[in-house]
Amino acid sequence: MAICPVSIIYLLHFFALGMQPSDSEILKDLERAQKDTQWFSDHYEELEKKYDSKILALRDQAIIEEADSAEELVSKLEAKGEDPALLLIEAIPPKGVTLIL
Amino acid sequence: MARIPCVVKKDRDGYRPYVTFSILQPKFYITVDACVDTGSPVTVLSPRDALTTRLPLSAMRSGPTSSLAGFTFFRHDIGPVGLRFRTEDDKLLSVGLSSLSVLVPTKTHMDKETQKMIGIIPSLVGTDLLREQRWKFHYDPAGNESHLETP
Numbered sequence: 001m002a003i004c005p006v007s008i009i010y011l012l013h014f015f016a017l018g019m020q021p022s023d024s025e026i027l028k029d030l031e032r033a034q035k036d037t038q039w040f041s042d043h044y045e046e047l048e049k050k051y052d053s054k055i056l057a058l059r060d061q062a063i064i065e066e067a068d069s070a071e072e073l074v075s076k077l078e079a080k081g082e083d084p085a086l087l088l089i090e091a092i093p094p095k096g097v098t099l100i101l
Numbered sequence: 102m103a104r105i106p107c108v109v110k111k112d113r114d115g116y117r118p119y120v121t122f123s124i125l126q127p128k129f130y131i132t133v134d135a136c137v138d139t140g141s142p143v144t145v146l147s148p149r150d151a152l153t154t155r156l157p158l159s160a161m162r163s164g165p166t167s168s169l170a171g172f173t174f175f176r177h178d179i180g181p182v183g184l185r186f187r188t189e190d191d192k193l194l195s196v197g198l199s200s201l202s203v204l205v206p207t208k209t210h211m212d213k214e215t216q217k218m219i220g221i222i223p224s225l226v227g228t229d230l231l232r233e234q235r236w237k238f239h240y241d242p243a244g245n246e247s248h249l250e251t252p
Contacts, residue, residue, distance in 0.1 A: 020125060020130065021125075021130055023185075023193050026123050026125075026185050026193060027187060027191070027193045029123060029132050030121055030122070030123060030132060030185065030186070030187035030193075031187060031191075033121045033132045033134065034106070034108070034121045034187060037108050037110060037119060037121055037134045038108050040110070041108055041109070041110040041111045042111075044110075044111040044112065045111075048113060053217060055149065055217075055220045055221075068213065068216075068217055069213065069216040069217055069220050070148065070149035070152050070216075070219075070220040071152060071216065073149075074152050074153060084152070084153035085129060085130065085131040085132070085153045085154060085155075086131075086132065087153075088132070088134055089149055089150065089153065090134070091149070091220055091221040091223075092113075092221075093112070093113055093221045094217070094218075095113075097113075097218070097221070098113075098114050099112070099114070099170055099221060099222070100170065101136065101138055101140070101141070101169065101170060101222075101225065
């Protein structure tokens with residue numbers, strides 16, 4: 001019987017809900033995310049040439065998935081059995097677009 | 102006193118300070134990278150980060166509305182959350198935030214271009230967190246250095 005990767009993710013989440021991550025696991029996730037965000041900034045000029053207008057998922061200082069929208073990215077990640085909540089999600093704005101918050 | 106490092110992140114238009122933290126709530130656990138925005142009175146979870154939580158966003162189309170980056174969003178309050186930060190001396194700092202809002206677009210049907218534009222909006226750390234925790238925010242744009250400082 002084939003099991004859909006998405007079902008596995010939801011199953012893992014179901015178990016995870018009753019079992020919060022330990023402090024050491026959170027610290028490890030934060031350290032990885034901080035390194036990833038620094039890597040994204042350091043490599044921004046080369047990434048914007050390659051991934052213009054894309055939403056990106058990063059892990060361990062590498063792009064593991066790209067998509068045109070956040071919805072598409074989450075679908076692609078879930079299809080691969082990845083948990084998007086544990087990845088750093090970044091965006092490269094389209095050329096000529098300035099984000100003023 | 103503890104220091105939480107921020108990354109002064111480059112983008113196409115220049116640099117903005119970001120801080121990485123984890124959000125713990127009974128229904129989800131995520132790690133986000135949020136822009137520290139002292140112009141925002143509230144801390145918000147962006148639409149793209151909200152998607153990764155698997156919260157029922159279609160049922161969260163309520164709350165006050167806010168305009169951000171030219172788009173209008175419901176600011177749906179999900180109540181108190183636990184936040185975890187990594188300090189510069191590699192310690193875990195746990196704090197609470199009395200209320201976290203999720204940005205949910207007011208438009209139900211969006212074309213691909215609009216979806217793409219909404220996807221580039223980051224989560225924001227607003228002054229509510231800084232006030233509640235009595236943290237200071239330091240930002241040296243010329244020196245590319247930024248951090249949060251606890252009392």
